[in-house]
Amino acid sequence: MPLDDALTARMAEPDFWPVYLFDDDAPDVYDEDAEDQESHVARFQLGGGFALVLDLTLALEYVDLALAAPGLPEPVTVGWDDQAHFHPHVMPWPELDLLCRAVALHDPELRHPGPMLALLCRFAFLADGDDLDGVTPLLDAAFGLMRPGDGEGWVRAETRDWFDLRDLRGTGVAWTSRADGHRAVDQHRGDQHRDDHRDDRLPLYSLRAPGSEDFPFAGWSALLARARERIDIAAGDRTLRAPAVRHALDRCTAPDGYEHLAALADALTSVGYSHPVLMRAVAQPSHRAEACWAVETLSGLPQGELVPRWFGPSPLADSESWRLSLTLPVAERPWRFGQQVAEELSTALQKAGLGRAEVAGSMSRPEGGGYVHTEDRLSLLIRDDLALGVTVIARILHSHRAEESATLRHAGKEGEVIPLRLPT
Template sequence: MPLDDALAARMAEPDFWPVYLFDDDAPDVYCDDAEDQESHVTRFGTGGGFALVLELTLALEYVDLDLEAPGLPEPANVGWDDQAHFHPHVMPWRELDLLCRAVALHDAELRHPGPMLALLCRFAFLAENDDLDTVTPLVDAAFEAVRPGAAGGGKVRAETREWFDLRNLRGTGLVWTTRADGYDAVGQDGTDGLPLYSLRTPSSEEFPFAAWSALLTFARGRTAAAAADPVLARPAVREALDRCLAADGHEHLRALADALAAAGYGNRVLLRAVADPVDRAEACWAVETLAGLPQGELVARWFGPSPLSGSRSWRLSLSLPVRGRPERFGPQAAEQLNAALQAANLGSAGLGGSSLHPEDGGYVLAEQHLDILIRDDLARGVEVVSRVLHTHAAAGTATLRPQGKPDVIPLRPPT
């Protein structure tokens, strides 16, 4: 079943992706009438009665993901994302990539990387065994397909970087265990970074473990079947395929397409991906599948090191006393911090909450709490924050800490 027509049309509108991705500068699409709230539902089917069902309510900034599977009396919720009590950590990257491949093989109109990956990557996270060299080319290509615009300069797209910042759980103490029923679950043994918010924990009674395991088994079977055609063992095909497995293998795609066509290879999805890919990344996973290579092996070979290799992100909390300040002081400070960090390509800042103190029988605004994201260079990022706060004579009373930790980061005067 192809992408829902109404959603496909909405995705082409310029405000869709900022709203869907919860960008701070997204336009307000809220509607007071609950019956008129804009919502969309679309299914990504692998065949065999399995499908992931995405439901999004843009005005409420709410995105829900359900699983349809044989044996389930009704779709089971596997995760959701919003701005309050989110549980978006449904699957590690490798599972999302696998499911996108299986759906593309089942439905020729849902090419991979494309809409499914762009829409569902918010429900995938990076785990310890995920190599960024195998990830970033596919995420970049997915957003390029649905939101054209060059990243330039060998850098990843902004959407890819934002996803990395939000979903990079490597080094945060993730622990995979096998439950008593034999299914894999994920927990977190303490955290030195982003916390895990998932229904897929060892003690969960909500996550459909058996149905999810069956979905993955079916997806693996579908991709394996595409590589089992005896045609692929013919000498001319094998020779052409082997040439495509080198680092410059993308230069030999035409010869492989010709060899497959001459041999009568019947999988039109993979044949099209080799002969006429929308992006080199599409041809790459197709050749991986045809050759029976492990997921991502050829991606890393064709595309080389990821621009995100070695990247890090730090999430900080800034408490900013505002009593006696102008009413707009907190929001303006957040705007200036955000502009300064973005201008230096070091991160972003935004309002995260506030504290009220009792006064004269009522309450007054005492503190604004800001969420700070710093990328790659913590020291430089803190310098930018410190400079802005010193400009407003606020560094002496403000407190900057790593999120969830008591350690205070000094806000030294700029030099």
């Protein structure tokens, strides 16, 4: 069982996901009087000694992912996420989806999309060639199962936040094969796939670099091979060759195929197909996305091919985002002035669906034997409409009489100042 009773119960509490996902408005769960801060471990097993081990300490905002595999004396960290020196870029999206499918096939208690995808998506990222259309329905479904009734709409907030933080397409990320044949990832920061102003491109932080001695390359390759074997076994059942089943699968792999799931379930039952996970996914799916990957597996389609066919283009396909840096002089301002402005900016931007803001750093100068706080630097993410986002920023700053002293730039471009003018 990958999730023990304590973690299952904790995940159902309202504050779990905001804390786990490092949301800006997450409550503080640190207890300075506690000997040991709250921690949990989840083991997502594939059999044969293979498992992904998630170790999370909520109060410390620290999440570690480790690989257990034959030949490894103990689980080896493959990535971690925190608020300081994170290395979360472990795998491309297709690998995470593959592993979630295979673990779900191994453990009938674990649905996909579900808790594994919601917990581990922070360790996956998009690289050139990955299809966003096959991502958003699964993430929406995973968080919809884990947080029912929270954030329904055009696209879930968790999905959009993941996209903002993990979309490394066009940033120079490239996959290579090492001399030992294992895949490694690197980033060539000189690549210019985007507009010239996009020096704010997300950097890659991964232990899976070509020359890394810390990443268990052989064990990871073996884990993926084990996952593919699980899928192949499920797809290779001879009863799936029955004409009635093939006809039902052909109908289900059409764009409106989800309308024919009941007929597929009947056809599978008539030939005695009994895989509990795939039968449940077809006959009683928790979400259309669960039935989708099951039909893909049963029909032998390439992984991810049916998702866009059933769900259409991703709502995020044409989205764009900008990372900005706001320098805010705070000398002679009230204490926490920068934090107050950041909170107001983040609230206004989130309410308008335009992004978020947070304090990213500060500067002080020596004075009178001590130090005087002189400025704060705020990090802002603007989504889809840069001009409107800048207007929101200007209005908040104007309310504090700070628009003339503050400086807004594209992150990474010290010379390009963005005017903070209110519309006339």
